[in-house]
Amino acid sequence: MPTSRRPSSAPARDGVRHGLARVLSKRGVCSRSQAEQWIRAGRVALDGRVVLDPERPVAQGQGGITVDGQPIGESTRVYVMFNKPRGLVVSTADERGRATVYDALVAADLPWLGPVGRLDKASEGLLLLSNDTVWAAGITDPATHREKTYHVQIDRLPDAALLARLREGVFDEGERLVARQAELLRAGDKNAWLEIVLDEGRNRHIRRLLAAHGIGVLRLVRVSIGGLRLGDLPKGQWRHLATEEIEALRARPQATSPRL
The missing domain is CATH 3.10.290.10 (RNA-binding S4 domain)
Known part of the structure; x- marks a missing residue:
């Protein structure tokens, strides 16, 4: 309690x-x-x-x-960055009994913290948690167009035309899915890593966008939110945000140019 x-x-x-x-x-x-x-x-x-x-x-x-x-009064505000491993559900409890991010944090002696946005079970990387609901809402509000950067391993080798189509976007289930940026990071013989930047986030946005072009996702890792980068934080580990990091995310980002 x-x-x-x-x-x-x-x-x-x-x-x-x-x-x-x-x-x-x-x-x-x-x-x-x-x-x-x-x-x-x-x-x-x-x-x-x-x-x-x-x-x-x-x-x-x-x-x-x-x-x-x-x-019950005002709780001390806590702001945490967590490197989410693949396979954890971002939920306080799961009706199917799957492991959650809170299972990974159970020994951390933290107060109640809510996730700031989501990562699906198969996705990895930077997840913010906080009990400051106003701060969290400012980050997740679609109107802010706050950029989030992902490194995505795909099951094919992309060409320039494909990257351009990701930036042009598609309509899927009545929603427009588009990448603000899509660039090749590195390529192997049969697959490649892309860096994809979103300034809005819809449910399974990147997976649906790539699937619309017949592309499968092998790994999906969020590496930054705004100017906050995951850096070298080990997988499954967490740390408190520094005051300047908290305030940088609180500040309203600059408006983006409207899309035609």
Whole structure:
């Protein structure tokens, strides 16, 4: 049962009110879905009275919230980079019993952290986790067009025409899938590595884009988000972000040129 690391006595800010589950999530205590489960189970009280409605309006800065009798204030903000290995699900729990990134972090003595965006089970590389939901939303918001760079091993040798088609994009299941950049990194006898940059992220974006051109993905590794690079962090390991790294990702990126 998570407890507050830094109780807050801040007054309600400008009377702004949100559902109780959202308030718990924004304070960095747990995910919104987890908060809803706690509330429906009768574990959350407001001023000593159990609340069963996750949408019960409360002020973001309101005190008197407890979980299992323990007061909940603003949690210390934590920002983590994790080098996700292939085969882990980015989820707090998996209905099929598969291993998750949280299994890999169980011994890390970290508070609750939510993933900042996703990597599918077969993908690897840079994954951010934080309990600062506002910071996380700023990174994942499609309107920011924040660039994410991937190294992708494909099952064929590409030519310049193929790379151009990846940059032109395709429509798949009603969505436009396009690479902002697509360049050859290196090639072998039968396969090659590409560097692909996205400034938006749709579900299985790169895999679907390549599949539309008959190309299979052998490996997919995210190596950077904005200016933050995975670097030499070993696979399966994590580290805290430095203050300057946190602030660089918080800053709004420069607008990109509109596509015609």
